[in-house]
Amino acid sequence: MKNKKTGLVFFPAFDWAISPTHPEREERLLYTRDQIFEEGVLDLPEIEEYAPRLATIHDIARVHFCVPRVQSQVTEAHLIAAGSATLLADAIVHGELKNGFALVRPPGHHAMRVVHGNRGFCNINNEAILVEYLRRHHGIKRIAIVDSDVHHGDGTQDIFYHDPDVLFISFHQDGRTIYPGTGFPNELGGPGAYARTINIPLPPGLGDETFHYVVDNLILPILEDFKPEFIINSAGQDNHFTDPLGSMRFTARGYAEFTRKLNPHLAVLEGGYAIETALPYVNLAILLALAGHDYSYVREPEWPGTMPENPERVARVQRVVEQLRNVWENRDRVDLDKIFGTGTFFQRRKHIYYDTDYIEEEQLERVRRCPNCPGYITIDSRADHGYGHPSRVFCVSIPFTACGTCQTEAYDAYEQARGLVQYQFVYLQDKSTDTFLAFDQDKAQEWVSEGPRVGE
Amino acid sequence: MYIGIDVGGTCTDAVLLDRGLVRAMAKVPTREDLLSSLLEALDEIMKGVEGELVERVVFSTTVITNLIAEKKYDPVGLILMPGPGLSPSLYRFPTDTHIIQGAIDYRGREIIPLRLTEVDQAAAELAARGYRKVAVVGKFSCRNHRHEKEVAARVLWNYPDWHVELGHQVAGQLNFPRRVVSTYLTCATREKYQFFVRSVQEAISQRGIKGAIFILKADGGTLPLESSLEVPVETIFSGPAASTLGVQALTPPGETAVVDIGGTTTDLALILSGQPLLASRGARVDDMLTHVRALAVKSVPVGGDSVVERVGKDIIIYSERLGAPYCLGGPLPTPTDALRVLGLTRLGDADRAREAMQMLGAPLGLSVAEVASRVTTRVIETITREIEAMFSRWEQEPAYRVWEVLQKKKVRPSTVVGVGGGAAGFVSQIAARLGCYPVIPPYAPVANAIGAAVARPTLQVTLRADTEQGFYIILEEGYQGKITERSFNEENALELAKEWLCKRAARHGLEDCVEGLEVTRREVFNMVRDWVTVGRLIDVTVQTRRGILYHVGAGGTSE
Ligand SMILES: [Zn+2]
């Protein structure tokens, strides 16, 4: 029967690690492999395993400003992880698959639009690359990303903050208690994409029951209203009760039930570092849920049973849910000028810390408030690597659906910045024509990426 | 001198090789009594040759295949310990299945203890239903076989005369449902296979042959007949392996598609970089998935004797055979008749072949030649498409490491080698469509027997060490041992695996094969807890050299 299968790319990258004892290392998906192989799930007729493929440099340039260039920030493993997600998406769009699971390493949801190095174990954002790929190659416009990692998906949020066609919902452990320290309910998107970013911080120690309260009362209703053409799950598994980095109490079954309800087109693995006690079980349960199979027999050895929740914390979650439902329901009635001011440009300053590479970045991001399109974006970024002079770059991004005025202005901004010696590199990302430029001030040289040529 | 015998469904083929040259060959019909066909073929090639001169006899046989296909075995009950994971309702094993408590995890740690009362109950229920054979299999039993052993001991305590087969002794690889099926089939066929082996040994010694007797396995390796008693199911599907090895022996090395066109099926195989391609997972036996390692062979349901019929305006080739081709006195038109009309074969009667094409084409207003070329084109298209699909399936096989992904390159065949009855008429056109050279090797009709004759004995040993828990496992032996050295590393693991392979070789009388060992898998993972390395998981697989002993027709030069 057609349209019945669940696609899987399993790419454990057994020869890639951040460092030998880093949580993001070769061993991470080892026991998941053992569990999946031993269960024989790959023999089930509803599941089909695919060989991974590499994303192109161009696919990355469509999303990121990698400094100085894409090749210096990504390894082949990164290209394979991102490429595997796009490979499954192709098969889903073509109707070969009903859904898919990119069970891949390395993860990506902390990677922001500008990339000076690795932050939160991420260099490039697999889900964001997938979104832009879907738009460019399949003309899919409205996309929702639901991030179920214990950490706030701050990279994904950053990339789509001004994008009205991408709904980004992240629930995670309260940023006051965990990396990266962001993801509060008041972060709702820029003036052109208000309430297209929804953050649900959860107090530490919450279990499945309250998690599903949030899913049923906030996430699913919002998705129903938004009517995305494609749903992506940033499937981080560090909300598990055994995870060494998170402090939540979710179980494999809780994750599987969430997957069944969300019914995503594609789940892409993010974090999850309880490599023995959680990952083999959570990954198996998610895969079974995607394939429409019974996952009630998947039970981790230390399964705690249902636990009583702290009523005070539950009440806190209920208040957040209520507040965000209000925001969502009134999203078209709010006075945006009151929130964002009345200038032609909305701008914000950002301080970004790269915890893995110890880089301090200062950004000034400006987005044109355009009545005809989502508006072009410029970013002035200065990164302090802790040695020598900080590097400073200027980035211009033209959205997929840009209007003519924004496009012209954006090219002018790029030309202008090319003449300013303080910028070592100046970038232009034109998603409307799929052309990406980079100018190297020292060498007075411009690179162009016009998409994959024959043989690439 | 070497002898190869392939006991196929319709014919039993045999060759006698003398230092790489074919000295005699025979083709006799396969009868119900396999042994008599085997002896007849043997006698034909041994005319005037002293039995003492024969160093080895290798045969491939359908005996196990037939036992399984015809379900000619005693019923086998299952006692399983699947533990948590997939819902047991997804397992559809063709027999009484009892699921009991008890679970081992991926590192071989007990996570749920056994309950012996449940074992007693399961065994009593099986006994009540007349079972005397039982397969006991636990999830992750290849990482720790304690539960399986305890269950077996308990069952045998209650029923000392039962035949109990344990999962970890049958298959060491991961995949519980496949291990269940492999264990079930092993349990089911062991006794009958034993009887067969004994009579073969008897017959061959009656002919004065004192050389070693081997049997071909589905993966193209051979085992001493005596040792094959341990793994009867692995002798299944040795036919396609035999013809693939035959092609390997009869043609120069390269990227080759092997097309073995028989009466009703065409078997396809690939030889890549000079070695037959192994299937990435175990073989499907009687529609059940097993752990049996096999060459990647695709059986296409079309052959020289397939029935061809006109349906409306279409001419259709069916997958069944209803007797011989029309030109050979059969009832209905077949591709062989089409070949006869086109002058691509000399088999049978030309007039009857034309008559067959006439029957098909007249209502459509097609000439005899037009019908014939339409029929052959259909066959050629089907086979060509399947060869292409085999290559892309191979390319699409998953990879779990960066370097594996990067090194996958597009490989296409450079030659198409045809063997089997129908090969001559089709191979050149198949090759033309694939843009490669057609080859019909000398001795093509007995390539399978040649393949059997020159197949190498194969043995492999997989060692898995867990230095944190301080033990290692030899998968093929179902052995669990302690690691005492604190500094046990990859090199120690490799040495230990080699020692075990030598031991294993000695046990099978294959001491000579241990030269030129190949390391086919090498995996080391550090286990880190709280940023400190607490141990290593080391997996190594060593095996004897795969492939053929020498090329045939080239004067016996060694590979
Ligand atoms: Zn995380």
Ligand SMILES: [Zn+2]
């Ligand atoms: Zn505009």
